[in-house]
Amino acid sequence: MEYFNAFWVGGLICALVQILVDKTKMMPGRIMVLLVCTGAILSAVGLFEPLVDYAGAGASVPLIGFGNTLWKGMKEAIDANGFIGLFMGGFTSCAVGVSAALILSYIASWIFQPKMKE
Amino acid sequence: MTTQTKGRQSIAFAQPVSILSGASMVGQKEGEGPLGDLFDCICQDPMFGTESWEQAESTMQKETAQLALGKAGLTKEQIRMIFAGDLLAQSIASSYGLVDLEIPVYGLYGACSTMGEALSLAAMAVAGGYGEYILALTSSHFGSAEKEFRFPLGYGNQRPLSATWTVTGSGACVLGRKGGKACITGLTTGKIIDYGLKDSMNMGACMAPAACDTILRHLQDFCRQPEDYDRIITGDLGKIGQRILFDLLEEKGCDIRQQHMDCGLEIFDAEEQDTHAGGSGCGCAATVFASYVLPKVETGEWKRVLFIPTGALLSKVSFNEGQTVPGIAQAVVVEQERKA
Amino acid sequence: MGKMTQEEKQKKAEEYEQYVKEVTPTHSLPMNMAKAFLVGGLICVLGQIILHVAGNYGLDTKEAGSWCSLLLIFGSVLLTGCNIYPKIGKFAGAGALVPITGFANSVAASAIEYKKEGQVFGIGCKIFTIAGPVVLYGIFSSWLLGVVYYILKIMGVFV
Secondary structure, eight states: OHHHHHHHHHHHHHHHHHHHHHOOOHHHHHHHHHHHHHHHHHHHTHHHHHHHHHHHHHHHHHHHHHHHHHHHHHHHHHHHHHHGHHHHHHHHHHHHHHHHHHHHHHHHHHOOOOOOOO | OOOOTTTTTTTEEEEEEEEEEEEEEHHHHTSSSTGGGSSSSSSSSSTTSSHHHHHHHHHOOOHHHHHHHHHHTTTGGOEEEEEEEEGGGGGGGHHHHHGGOOEEEEEETTTBBBHHHHHHHHHHHHHTTSEEEEEEEEEHHHHHHHHHSOOOOOOOOOOOOOOEOOEEEEEEEEEEEOOSSSEEEEEEOOOOOOOHHHHHTTTTHHHHHHHHHHHHHHHHTTTTOGGGGGGGESSSOOOOHHHHHHHHHHHTTOOOTTTEEHHHHSSHHHHHHOOOEEEESHHHHHHIIIIIIIHHTTTTTEEEEEOOOOEOOOOOHHHHTTOOEEEEEEEEEEEEEOOO | OOOOOHHHHHHHHHHHHHHHHHHHOOOOOOHHHHHHHHHHHHHHHHHHHHHHHHHHHHHOHHHHHHHHHHHHHHHHHHHHTOOHHHHHHHHHHHHHSSSSSHHHHHHHOOOOOOOOOOOOIIIIHHTTTTTTHHHHHHHHHHHHHHHHHHHHHHHSSOO
């Protein structure tokens, strides 16, 4: 059942974003920014948690999940460290995602050559 | 000296300028297209044996220049000057491609209309007596253009149906005072036309107003009708741009549906090759002209054609700053050489 | 043709834009949405499988989530290098853009493309050409929300 929920919620988010892509001609960079910020806000107002409980990876794998992670880390850091936590939480919480993308991509740049589109 | 200007924006050469040769070199995808058999050289390696897309384009330009010289039976010392351009910032494909040839160069930028610009200036230079033989040359490369104007090639974006596919190819023509089977008898210089469109993924629509303006101006300057041409050949308007051009001309009471042909629509099979609206880039008009149009004029199958490469004048910066995309179109009249 | 006023120009531009919109064909939206739904959904299922397996190994939610991100990113980078992810992106549109794999694809594609321009100014500067804004605005928006949370906390709204 959890697989089914992950499938349809994740799929639905993508399908909704597709409307945005096709109707507004927004560049992918803007779409990604919008998703992350939306995720952070949803998470801050407490709407994200129920969604994750219901859909699991269907909510956390789309980039809005990245926003959720950022907010959760921010909140924890503020709770634990006060003011300075404002400057700790973000990067701590997204460490795995950003590090993995950077490190693996850099290694990939050693191995792979640019290729023509087909 | 007799003046050779005609109308407001045109030139009618007192002595037609001869096209001695045309040469073209393309990449694999273009080679697999409908005009595949006509190109002089098809390179299967998209890198053209070099390290980067930019160097690949330079190499292609150098090879094409040499092909054109060979076909005209000239050595590089006999070429007085080159008019060349490409799509990259600061025209680096031309600069690095032509450095080894050691021929004087004027670098041009007219986006995809550059072949029209190069042919126009080269023809004027020959007609003015500033050179016995002059080379006009342009190139574009899918990889370098994507990188320059859009995304890294490995990025998984979806292209809208209005998008065009940048041609990997280079085309060159040697112009001279006499000796060819085809000649340039006149030209019309295009104005920059801006209808306020901002969609860089629909360049046909950005350029069609410019093509319309230049065509109307040309016909008026020369007091000709579309029927006076066997073909009116635009550069890379693509499917949507062509439709818009017809509509815009119709508003002005001009119909070129019978004569019109678009290089971008000829070079790819849109269905089979999944290129959407058509081909584009400096290399599109140049290679189609050198491989397909020129031979037909030389054999007399077409007696007189109007060749109008079109360009969309945008840069990455202008796009990011929310500027519109103006267009430009340069018209060149090409006719079969009459025996003296 | 006389000089047009700014207003007339604006109006003409709008008319032309409208006309261009009418004559420009577009992908079928329902079809595109269906493809995005399918591929996006499948990527999420893949994530769910990873979460599940990680859970079986006794990892907590947070660790499982990290493994999920890591493995999806690894897969995406690999597929980008092999020139397969662009094809998935072309087919699925938002279905490939929205999941974390789309973020990884944009980083990997930039790293591979710009390596010709050098380790520092090529890859180093341009690796975030597409994905950089995500990091900036992600961090900034969560910081902003954090500031609000911090102030409310001091005011005693949250206990």
